[in-house]
Amino acid sequence: MDDSAIIGLYWDRDGEAIAETDKKYGAYCFAVADNILHDKQDSEECVNDTFLKAWNAMPPERPCRLKLFLAKITRSLSFDKYRARNAAKRGGGEFTAVLEELEECVPGISDTEKEIEAKELQDMINSFLSALPSRERDIFLRRYFYSETTGMIAKRYLIKESNVLVILSRTRKKLRAKLEKEGCGI
Amino acid sequence: MNAVNIFEAIGFADEKYLLHSERMETRKRKIAKKLSAFVCAAACLCIAAAGISLSSEKLVSPSPDRVSVLPDLRGYDFREARTYYAEYFDLAAAQREYSSEYPEGTIIDTFPPAGRDYLVGRTTVKCNVSLGARTVTVPDITGIDADRAKEFILSLGELKPIITFDNSDTVPEGCVISTFPAAGDKALYGSEIYIKVCKEKEVTFPDVTGMKYESAKIILEEYCGYTVGVVFENSDDFEKGTVISSAPAPGEKTRYGSAVKLTVSSGKE
Numbered sequence: 011m012d013d014s015a016i017i018g019l020y021w022d023r024d025g026e027a028i029a030e031t032d033k034k035y036g037a038y039c040f041a042v043a044d045n046i047l048h049d050k051q052d053s054e055e056c057v058n059d060t061f062l063k064a065w066n067a068m069p070p071e072r073p074c075r076l077k078l079f080l081a082k083i084t085r086s087l088s089f090d091k092y093r094a095r096n097a098a099k100r101g102g103g104e105f106t107a108v109l110e111e112l113e114e115c116v117p118g119i120s121d122t123e124k125e126i127e128a129k130e131l132q133d134m135i136n137s138f139l140s141a142l143p144s145r146e147r148d149i150f151l152r153r154y155f156y157s158e159t160t161g162m163i164a165k166r167y168l169i170k171e172s173n174v175l176v177i178l179s180r181t182r183k184k185l186r187a188k189l190e191k192e193g194c195g196i
Numbered sequence: 197m198n199a200v201n202i203f204e205a206i207g208f209a210d211e212k213y214l215l216h217s218e219r220m221e222t223r224k225r226k227i228a229k230k231l232s233a234f235v236c237a238a239a240c241l242c243i244a245a246a247g248i249s250l251s252s253e254k255l256v257s258p259s260p261d262r263v264s265v266l267p268d269l270r271g272y273d274f275r276e277a278r279t280y281y282a283e284y285f286d287l288a289a290a291q292r293e294y295s296s297e298y299p300e301g302t303i304i305d306t307f308p309p310a311g312r313d314y315l316v317g318r319t320t321v322k323c324n325v326s327l328g329a330r331t332v333t334v335p336d337i338t339g340i341d342a343d344r345a346k347e348f349i350l351s352l353g354e355l356k357p358i359i360t361f362d363n364s365d366t367v368p369e370g371c372v373i374s375t376f377p378a379a380g381d382k383a384l385y386g387s388e389i390y391i392k393v394c395k396e397k398e399v400t401f402p403d404v405t406g407m408k409y410e411s412a413k414i415i416l417e418e419y420c421g422y423t424v425g426v427v428f429e430n431s432d433d434f435e436k437g438t439v440i441s442s443a444p445a446p447g448e449k450t451r452y453g454s455a456v457k458l459t460v461s462s463g464k465e
Contacts, residue, residue: 033312033313034313035313036308036312036313037263037308037312037313037314037315037318037319038263038315040315040319040320041315041318041319044318044320050320074211075211075215078211078214078215081214082207082208085207086204086207089203089204089207093200108203109199109200109203110199112199112202112203115199115202128201128204128205131201131202131205132205132208134205135202135205135206135208135209136208136209136210136213139209139210139213140210140213144216147213147216147217148213148216148217151206151209151213151214151217152217154202154203154206155206155207155209155214155217162317162318165317185202
């Protein structure tokens with residue numbers, strides 16, 4: 011069943027919508043969640059919550075690309091679950107490494123604690139992404155949107171893992187420079 | 197601002213960029229597909245040259261596309277399937293259970309089930325793997341009273357006892373001669389166990405007339421299973437302590453273990 015038909019089922023409040031979504035994108039959503047949580051049970055819960063949230067969102071939402079719409083929900087829910095789970099403890103896992111790597115992008119000026127508006131940051135990230143060469147942007151997103159391991163990214167794009175690490179390192183530096191230049195967090 | 201803010205902001209990345217990352221992968225995969233097709237063709241030629249025939253039961257390769265359809269793995273060996281599909285999905289034995297239908301180590305069913313889409317290289321398929329038919333070891337109940345043996349088997353709840361009867365020279369009446377399957381053998385869980393029980397024995401009463409009472413008693417008790425009673429009476433014909441007569445009479449059919457009476461001479465009057 012194509013995406014528009016599935017979205018149509020959501021708009022018709024037809025229970026088959028979730029079954030069809032699960033059938034088509036269940037594994038995909040699970041992979042997105044599992045990259046962050048690394049726990050099958052938690053990931054499955056997130057996938058179920060994703061379907062529920064999609065059910066509540068459509069209508070009024072009518073996403074252009076259902077797959078990415080679901081991926082964003084799953085990612086957000088998984089991150090919430092990750093934070094809840096790690097509220098008391100910290101450390102370990104691929105996703106922790108992802109966050110630690112992103113810490114490099116935060117301007118290191120001591121008196122720059124002021125938070126910018128989330129929207130402003132989102133716009134800046136998109137502006138940053140648009141300026142990146144496509145391959146760097148893809149690798150950056152596979153790592154920091156989908157939380158894929160560097161090994162998986164290397165396999166996906168048929169390049170060496172060391173290349174992925176170098177590209178990510180350079181891209182993070184660029185993002186840091188961009189954030190500093192734009193005065194984010196200052 | 198911290199890493200969490202950045203991570204959250206990346207979550208709002210423009211969909212066209214996210215989509216591009218998917219498309220790029222597809223394009224690259226096509227190259228890989230061509231390469232793998234070439235390798236597969238070469239491998240097939242080698243196999244053909246070696247004269248190896250591939251049966252129709254061989255595992256079917258999924259499409260190397262990004263999303264593929266999960267094949268029906270039921271009945272395939274779990275280890276073989278896990279190795280075979282390692283590039284496509286992670287096969288995990290989530291559950292193991294007894295099955296008389298599927299041999300040990302084969303896949304009973306999967307979750308997601310066959311026919312469902314899965315993400316190539318990023319999906320864990322859970323399997324219910326067969327432990328094979330459940331078997332139990334047959335206990336040794338030989339020589340035990342049939343009723344107690346049957347109760348014992350029923351109390352285990354693993355086998356269905358069926359009583360049959362036969363003759364035996366060594367096992368007392370009403371006791372278990374043997375079982376099928378034999379004690380110590382493996383039997384399918386829930387299957388029938390045939391318990392062969394010694395039926396009522398008919399014993400021809402021996403002639404102990406004229407024998408010393410002690411000798412006659414030993415023969416009747418030890419070898420014939422009788423319970424021997426005795427009465428004494430005077431006799432001119434039989435020496436003191438010898439058996440004058442018996443009840444039942446010699447040659448009469450009796451039940452194994454029944455009570456008999458010997459009349460023993462107490463000498464001349």
